[in-house]
Amino acid sequence: MVTREPEYFPPPNSTVAHLGRHVLFFCRAVGQGTLLLWYAIRASRYVLTKRTRDEVVMQMFAYGIKSLGVITVVGLFTGMILALQTGMALSQFNQEVNIGTAVMVSMLREMGPFMTGLILAACVGSAIAAQLGTMVVSEEIAALEIMSIDPVRFLVLPRLVAMSVMTPLLAFYTCIIGVIGGGIVGATQLGVSWEAYIDNATRFAMVKDLYVGVFKAYLFGLIITTVACHAGFATTQGAVGVGFATRKAVLVSFLLVLVSGYFVTRLFYA
């Protein structure tokens, strides 16, 4: 199911054929990715076996805790940038104190999940794609299949579970750090006191904002893992192929995070 037969397509003989082939490959990849996710969901009854549990914890550590440093820096500066930009605009109307709401809401709804998604796509998506790609190239996936060990259950499921837990948590963490960053800018650059800032930030943010952000992050986690696993499993052509797979995983999940983020916002707020 996961191991692919080597494929061969004779070189296309016109530009149209070339283009058509790319479109077809794209559609096929979408289908395969969706199927992969479905297989993983179908395998989720094995989530509570000891091995899967251990593996999930290990992956949560490897992907979540190890990205904490870079996420902290990114979250802090995202909040600072947001505060500075809105603060400068608001200061024309003497409304600086409202940066609290601005930072809080946009971090919760948009920037927290989005920034987390980007970082995880780069750090985790690439790592997953490279690892699975290498396993394909060194015939480890084929070995699993011959031993009748389902690679989806063995490799995809723990990663998917780990990421769908870690991404919302990390996104929430990014929000908090971002709000702190905004507060720092408020206190040092815009003359907004901490008390006023926090009061303003917590007064207008709604629980819905939190839900939407968490849902988004969860979705991003699924997208990044599925795309990376699919790209890894689809690796051909040895070490070069692993490079291609990694690049593809990062690019595609980046774009999907961006686009799906927009549509989720529209779904809930427009």
Add this chain to the structure above:
Amino acid sequence: MIEFRNVTKVLSGRPVLNDLSFTIQKGETFCIVGASGAGKSVTLKHMVRLMTPDDGHILIGGDEISSAEGKELGRIRNRFGYLFQSAALLAWLSVAENVALPLREKHRLSEGEIQRRVHETLEMVELENDGTKLPSEISGGMRKRAGLARAIVENPEIVLYDEPTSGLDPVTSRTIDRLIGQLRAELGVTSVVVTHDLHSALAIGSRIAMLDQGRVSELAAPDAFIKSSSKEVQRFLASQYITQDAPWERDAK
């Protein structure tokens, strides 16, 4: 036990297997020799359905694996152990954990039982002191032996070996040869051995097939094989200094 019926496979627009037919009997040690790129690994991959023939049928003890799906395929595959050319050990698991993997994932065994089986199997391939090392910390030949241990730990009926002795020193190679012979004698395992090493093929094989351009160009028992009139076979034999007057040792068998 394993039957190829007119199997044809085209890879990258080039026929690799070309109307290939042969039958491997139960309990036999069937050696496949041939030049690099002759399609030996591809033939083995067809036996476990890592590749599907474009044309023709492959039967494993009466079940057609070339069209099996899902559970049925899993059931047929469970009869096999497969030693990959590259060993294919999982890089993040220790040697012992790699060997234990099929036991842990598929059978409900107690931890003690698993440890005992793993230790026993590692002893057979003389790796009992390296169980805790990672695959990246051992030599290529040791990896191959670890892969062999993983292939046989479940006591499969059929074991496929893709170049079990390439990259091993001559002494260890003979150990592996003896092991293959021992599995056959004690457990009645059917073995298919792809090899470049004619000495070992002649020593352990009950029959030897020469693969050339996707076809079996010679198929004979060792005694008849070295007397073959086929040009390729004679060239192959001569390249490893095997002549009809000075044959090989057979004590490994």
